[in-house]
Amino acid sequence: MDAQPSTGDPTTTHRRTIGPYVPVRRLGEGGMGIVYLARDPAGRQVALKVMRPELAAQEEFRARFRKEAEAAKRVARFCTAPLLDAGRDGDRHYLVTEYVDGPDLSSVIDAQGPLSGSNLDALAVGVATALAAIHEAGIVHRDLKPSNILLSPLGPRVIDFGVAHLADTLAERTGTVIGTPSYMSPEQARGEPVTSAADVFAWGCVVAYAATGRPPFGSGPAPEVLYRVAHHVPYLTGMDERLRALVEQALDKDPARRPSAQRLLDRLLGREEVAVEAATRIVSDIWATSAEPTRRAGTAPDGADGSGGAAPDEAGAGRTGGRRGRRWVPVAAAGGALVVAAAVLVLALRPFGGSTPQKGPLATRDVTFNGSSLHVAIDAVRRRGTSVSVQLTVTLKDGNRWWPRDLFGAEMSGAALVDPPSGSKFMPASKDGGCLCSALPTQFFHPGDVLPLYATYTNVPEGLEEIGFDAPGFGLFAGLPVSPE
Template sequence: MNAQPPPSSEDTMPVSRRTIGPYVPVRRLGEGGMGIVYLAHDAAGRQVAVKVMRPELASQEQFRSRFRKEAEAAKRVARFCTAPLLDAGLDGEQAYLVTEYVDGPDLSSVIEAQGPMGGSNLDALAVGVATALAAIHRAGVVHRDLKPSNILLAPVGPRVIDFGIAQLADTLAEQTGTVIGTPSYMSPEQARGEAVTAAADVFAWGCVVVYAGTGRSPFGGGTTPEVLFRVAHHVPDLRGLDERLRPLVERALDKDPERRPSAQELLDRLLGREEVAVEAATRIVSEAWTSPDPDRTGAVAAPGTVGLAHEAGRTSLAEGVSRRRWLPAALAGAVAVIVAAGAVIVFQQFGGGRSETPDGPLATRDQQISGIPLKATVDAATRQGTAVSVWLTVKVTGAKSWWPSDLFGDEASKVSLIDPPSGSKFSPASKDGACLCTSLPKQWLKSGDSLSLYASYSGVPDDVEKIGVDVPGFGLIPDIPISEG
């Protein structure tokens, strides 16, 4: 394990060099096992975070070779829920990495200061980190040290950092005999010294979600050997974790890496869709991530990290939480999150007559939810001016009975229409404070039973001829033609 230095009290520590490559340091953010991190300006005057590697490492040919290789791989990571690597270089005996500067506290600081998060806040975090891992893994990179201090909470959502130096740390490990990684977030295969793959990051994702939702690691604390033994041999402690997320977290924390879902599968299950694009997931998280009223923000005396500074020291939360306290209260309306074993989103139902289409349904989709096979059918979508009405059917196709409220809630007000070209989202209209939709019956549906759903939407532009219907649990059903009613 890399030793973490104590927080520095010198937020404006003078720098010893006028430039680092083409970058002008502004102030030192801190120092860690791999090097020093600076807040700097690029040639255009934009803020960036520059990590300068330790001179004794950078002077070694083995390290420099790994540095070039890992930097090129990290540059391929798309900037979806990550702090992207912008540049890497060698300046004499100095090797440096440059990332986008993220103005926000790290997850561990927020949890320490405000306690565990829950509900839609936790959902958005789980989606954002899974999105980042999907982008990282797509580039052929394994993070290897995902942990709360490597997740920054920016105004537009969570951002995963430090995915470009994992392999570089091997040089330090070989020299010092230290364990690379943080024990509480390491996978069993890492604890055993086995080969590390993307599955290790998925395991760490599960640990991070447990920490965010409960305020503690699923494998407890103590000495490094104690924690690693529990990681390798004990079941995780998931007490207090949101039951809707628990089944997916349990799969991510499987001792066998072959049985864990991939990061893309995490994302698909969380959003209830098939092959969710990281671009779309990033947009969903960013649109959902709301900054609360500054008047509600209180000063919080807790450390936070900025940019790459998680390893390199800490800054005051005056730069993070105290200025933009991370407690978005209206997140659920924008993040459509569902987990296989239970609904995270509330899907409300409408009571209304269903319009029959002579040529059959417009679209169907099969999905297994909480182990129960279901089929969603879009039966009709009709327009009267800028008002669009949609009729849906959900049928129980498996042998088990199903309680619709587990997935939809009391009514279907959260079934949305999406106009893909513009990205516009339409929620059901309301009248006299009530949703123009059918209330959900409180009863079990047996095998073969069907549930009819109806919703009316206003303000859909006249030139929209096809619409996407976003059904919780089933995801976005695209290209539904709208006919004149």
């Protein structure tokens, strides 16, 4: 099993084989171990994660390793990099997963900016599909983040779900909180038990990041980020409105109020009990990439996603070379089969129109309410047929802490569109027994907090080019231009 040290490429391994696998080059390194691109006995490429010897020497770690490996093998092979094998070679324990040829999400966003259109839709559905499969196997990922999502030619693939509880051994040994602050749930930040609801919260963070290019709770020193996660509302300005309502639900501070991963999938595709296999086919159909390999010898991912993590970031199994290793360009879905599949997502995801952000707000106003100074910005008014959506943000500038429900109640059902010439008013549309508008959070706001809101209206005459918006406490914003989708 042992081999002579290699010469030449510094990223190659110092052993010719680990178990039956032949390492080719090192892909990355994290707190749990080293990840190699390797070949199996049939010559196929795989990702080989070798655990650190000091961890493998612990009996508790070895017991967890066996348990987690068996659980991970049960995960359905949909929108994931499945675990293929787990074994031991001397004092080395290793996991083998499918090798995914594609960059991670954080690399793509860093290089090219936010996703949009069908690729954003496919990402949201694909990651939800992966979580549904992972949770069905009784596993909680615990560290879902952009660097653990690889963008393959067939769609997004979630990785590193096979080391969920193995990370606990590292946490107990080092006293470190496992997770990445910008994508951790409030209960994780508080050190409470972690359930599948934490993965749903991370899904909301990931989708918001993919849509806007920034984590919804910002980045920076871990304590600051974790405080915002636990106490602040997410900053979702500029997010595609087709997804924002569902993301807001996923980011609820109370894990009991978040939808399950399966419910996310059902809502995204507008069906009940969507099978992960069917969802995977839809994702593959609408996912389109054009990649030009430009790999350079020796490049490897650094395992960091730039979010100020509080724990060692596990180098993801299955990813290609480093951030310069591949140029990934999303392109629009086209052709009969792709158009049909994309239409399924568009109809399900778009309760109202508009995916192109406005440059600057349409109108702004400062108001005072119960001693709190609020800045209100109408960000967009967009039309699709006779449906009109209004997007706005409210910022607490200074003064007392603010309870948004004092203004609106539980939701924005009292905010009206107004046709000034006729005096006609339009109230938010209803859906599933509720308002097709933002639900108001159940926590106080503090100076600097930002609340994104939306409301959707139907049966608005198509001839109206300008409209008024009247919200409780904010007054009437008249003469707002209505933009077509």
